[in-house]
Amino acid sequence: MPALRGHGRLRRRLSAVAAGLVAGALPWVVEAELRFGGVRNRLAEADEVQGGLRAVFSLRAHLTALDGPLLCRPCTGDGVILPVTEWWVLLPLLVGLGLCAEYRARRSAAALWLAVAVAVATAAPYLFLVPYAAPRFLLPAYALLTLPAAAGILAVVHRARTRRSQPTAVVLTLALVGHWGIQAALVHTHAGIQQQARADWDRIASVLREHGVHPPCALAGNSSTIPIAHTMGCTVTETDPPTHPSAVILRERKPPHWARDWPRFPVPDTYNPGWTVVVPP
Incomplete structure (x- = not known):
């Protein structure tokens, strides 16, 4: 934002972040007071509905839920299918490549870092507070992380073209084709689950x-x-x-x-x- 540039920009940016936090929290607090009788009551009801929010690490539950069911609550009797976890390996790799490419090109990566920060903030409650999982929980985080991941793909493509590296091009092509194939299978699986439910x-x-x-x-x-x-x-x-x-x-x-x-x-x-x-x- 042009208004945040120039002298004292750090203070202005911090002020903008603080104002954003207040603007985002205020409607939630007002609704808590009017509808639930206070913030404490609202949090207590949310805790009861979710079966007890607590400090957990539900990574395995989210990996299990990638290929269903709609709601992994609990996730007993189901396991992790390794091929469908490729997205969790490919995505952070491409995100890292994208951020590094922007840094090496001496371009501002502020927008990409912002996307990563918001993705982490969006996913953290589901990974560390909610003791169960559903595939839809992390969709906003995936969407945000695809921005720096796209920059990572472009960096790999640029490297393959400038160095005329056929192995790099072949590996990238196979990775993307495999990814699309697995994702198409998951779409079919989840569509069937939704239809049955x-x-x-x-x-x-x-x-x-x-x-x-x-x-x-x-x-x-x-x-x-x-x-x-x-x-x-x-x-x-x-x-x-x-x-x-x-x-x-x-x-x-x-x-x-x-x-x-x-x-x-x-x-x-x-x-x-x-x-x-x-x-x-």
């Missing part, structure tokens, strides 16, 4: 219809009830309403006390196991 809503809706639930209707359950209600054309009501709902949707949970005697019907062949439909007698 979303199909659970139709399976649950079918069981509801089989047992007499049709619009207009009101469903109770957890937050996962919302897409099921949308699929059915129903509304969503609280778990403990003043009037009983048309059905209760549960996953690996017991019905509320007022529906303990209602008939229960398990939903077969679901991607996420444990779905049960509870309907009035």
Whole structure:
């Protein structure tokens, strides 16, 4: 920014960073006070939803989640497939090459360093505080790191062209082709996982219809009830309403006390196991 150049630019830059922190935190603090009753309560609720935020190192969980499942929580019973981790090897290598190339060319790499810093800040909570993983968590960090990584690729291409190094060109080409092939396979895998998981809503809706639930209707359950209600054309009501709902949707949970005697019907062949439909007698 031109306003941050010249005399006293360090002080101005620090002031700009401080102002940015305040501008970013202020809406969050205001919302915490108005909606959650304070910052402490908001953090406590976030901690409860995440199953207990704590100091962890969840690198293995993130490596395991690269090829699925949608949510690695917990990651027991699944392992790390080495070929899909190539991105974690290739990306930092290209980032380092890009930063070094900008330094050697005596060009300002401030924008690239900023991208790296923001990527680290974005990924750190998921790597060091959240005890589980999902592939989507680190997508913003990947996107930011592709900027210096692109500079790294250009540096390798420039080296191959200026020195007419066929081995360098061949290695780069094979690395990129292999990377694209693995990423295309992962896209196919995750698309299949998403399709199977979303199909659970139709399976649950079918069981509801089989047992007499049709619009207009009101469903109770957890937050996962919302897409099921949308699929059915129903509304969503609280778990403990003043009037009983048309059905209760549960996953690996017991019905509320007022529906303990209602008939229960398990939903077969679901991607996420444990779905049960509870309907009035």
